[in-house]
Amino acid sequence: MRKVALVGAGVSKFGVRKASYRDLIWEAGKACFDAVPGVKPRDVEGLVVGSVMPERTAFQSHISSLAAEALGIRPGALSARTEHMCASGTVGIRYAYAFIAAGLADLVMVLGVEKLNQPSGDEAILNMGTGVDREWEAAFGLTAPPCFALAAQRHMAEYGTTEEQLALVGVKNHTHASKNPNAHFGKGATLDQVLCSRMISTPLRLFMCSPITDGAAAVVLASEDRARDLTDRPVWIRGTGQALDGFQLTSLHEDYAHWPALRRAAGAAYRMAGVTAADVDVAEVHDCFAIAELIAYEELGFCAKGEAGPFVAAGRSDYGGDVVVNPRGGLIGCGHPLGATGVAQAAEIFVQLRNEAGARQVPDAALGLTHNNSGMGEHVVMLYGREAA
Amino acid sequence: MSYFRAVDPFPLESPEQTRLAAFYAGLADGRLTTTRCTGCDRTAWPPRLFCPECGADGVEWVDLPREGTVHGFTVQETGLPAGFPAPRVFAIVTVGGHRIFTVLLDADPARVAVGQPVRFVPLAIDPDSKGNPRWLPAFTPSA
Structure with a gap:
């Protein structure tokens, strides 16, 4: 397997935000690109987006493509969404890692995003029931x-x-x-x-x-050669x-x-x-x-x-x-x-x-x-x- | 109301909606049932369509005991989902060797204790979109 490193990272402001689902993607994506000046959106070969319940909160599926378009990324190697409840973001990082380690891509962004405080506070809590078993657990509240x-x-x-x-x-x-x-x-x-x-x-x-929070974060993963080209301090x-x-x-x-x-x-x-x-x-x-x-x-x-x-x-x-x-x-x-x-x-x-x-x-x-x-x-x-x- | 139908968190219980309909029919009759594998005789909780232990696809419905004991519990006082009143006593109860997740009805939150005896009571919930009655397996303190 090839070595893989983080070469850039950025986060949005977290909180009960006056910002849309797409705004949060923009904020985290821009912060991440700013952290790695050698990477332009068109250089990114793959995008994985971790997001749990945009269907419920933002009336939106097809997330990875939405985020790619918002950020100016044109994936040629990998485009996917990961939904794995609270671990969705790290599961996305594992996919990007495996893709790069296997030689299927050299530069992949992983972005996690959630707009939970929408449309209402009551509903935000009800939505959390989707993360447990509806029939045997969520039905009890x-x-x-x-x-x-x-x-x-x-x-x-x-x-x-x-x-x-x-x-x-x-x-x-x-x-x-x-x-x-x-x-x-x-x-x-x-x-x-x-x-x-x-x-x-x-x-x-x-x-x-932990509170119910809106926010987004992004990292860029690179193969060893690309990582050493892009920064003298890969992680x-x-x-x-x-x-x-x-x-x-x-x-x-x-x-x-x-x-x-x-x-x-x-x-x-x-x-x-x-x-x-x-x-x-x-x-x-x-x-x-x-x-x-x-x-x-x-x-x-x-x-x-x-x-x-x-x-x-x-x-x-x-x-x-x-x-x-x-x-x-x-x-x-x-x-x-x-x-x-x-x-x-x-x-x-x-x-x-x-x-x-x-x-x-x-x-x-x-x-x-x-x-x-x-x-x-x-x-x-x-x-x-x-x-x- | 049509909006809240769309976020219905309760099980779909009728024979048109689930192959576990016999379980819910049992609740309506005041019985707590589950499935037993006809291949290896293991009883599952919750009920399921095939045996994960031996892989056999033959299961039969059996009655569980109506009595159990509290294995663990917590009292949720705030932050419950819309439509679920507080305080709410969530519990894991041990019944016939199985751990069952449930709520304790008519329980004084200050007096619930691990090891306390409880008995099964069917809990009527909102009917489905066609007006069919629906039930959940709840428990209540025995004494």
Whole structure:
């Protein structure tokens, strides 16, 4: 297989945006092209667009072609949309990676975009039910919060994890987001604010949850030769893994505090890269809810099973700790425009490994990880390196 | 209303709409049923058209017990989809060796506990676009 690198990245402003689906594509695409001056839209051979529910929110299908036209790209090697719920963006990056590694293309853009706050707030929440099983889950009114709340209940009962430890994930990620001008939230949050925010689904409170966000992000992937032509600081894809335990809640591990699919996906990525969890300097993990970030520490191997609560409380996932987790603010602070999230995670790792992250910079970051999930039962992990091997 | 018909989140339950119609007919009769493989005798939850374990395509309908216990639960207080009242007690219940996702009806959220005994109750939901009644498998505290 050929080596593949990120050579450019850009994101739109995330939030409840006064902007259309196409506006968001324009914003992220333009930011990405601005980051890689050697690439003009016509040079891009392929486009993969991660987007979950534009049919429901924007009355729009045929997304990849719409985005290509908006950006002036004329794909000659690859044009596709990925829909894989919250992991759609990273799944798109894997497709582009495989295409380039196999020699079928040299330069591919992956763009993730979602316009969730449309046509109304009530409907935005109802739409989230499409990500679980209509017949056996959504029909009861299930969306994501109760799923992850079940995991939080179990983690607290089994390991003594506390509400305060869950809240500290919210504090950390809201604080990180305050240094990210593109984040949904910019004011930070105190422990009291998180613990006093309204209850969503016991024990998860508002500031322990990602909001419903509009946004887009884009990255450009290149083959080794093209990457070295385009930049002196490519960010190399070093490893990747994806694993599924199940779709319905009742198909997953009976202990919801255990996510074996994440362990498998991470293991595959670490083996491919020839690294271990201890080598990771900076990680963008899928904190759709605070409990997800805690369980991710454990399944990714940043700490032992059951020790995620003390790990966050000791600051070991923050600046100055073992690994800086979610420097851009995570899904809790940046927001979660579903299809855009995985691409925005990659964009953050891109600037971190190039030492371009400004106030958010993780000192001397050389190895970065992204973790994107679609429910508790399915996980995608990517490893990126400043060095090619 | 025609608009909300288009975003109907409830199952399509009639024999014209699903090959699992027997399950929903069972709910209407007050019975909780599922499928058992005639090849390897494994019982599935939820019901399905062929056995993923042995690959046999013969399944038969069997009754599940009406009693179970709470395996895990959460009380959603805010942020529910339109049309679903809060608070709502979502639960995984263990019934006849199967884990079933459901809601607990007539349950005091402050008194729900893991291990609590519950019993099956069919829950009537909005009829389909032709006016046919529809049901979901819900549970309620036994005591």
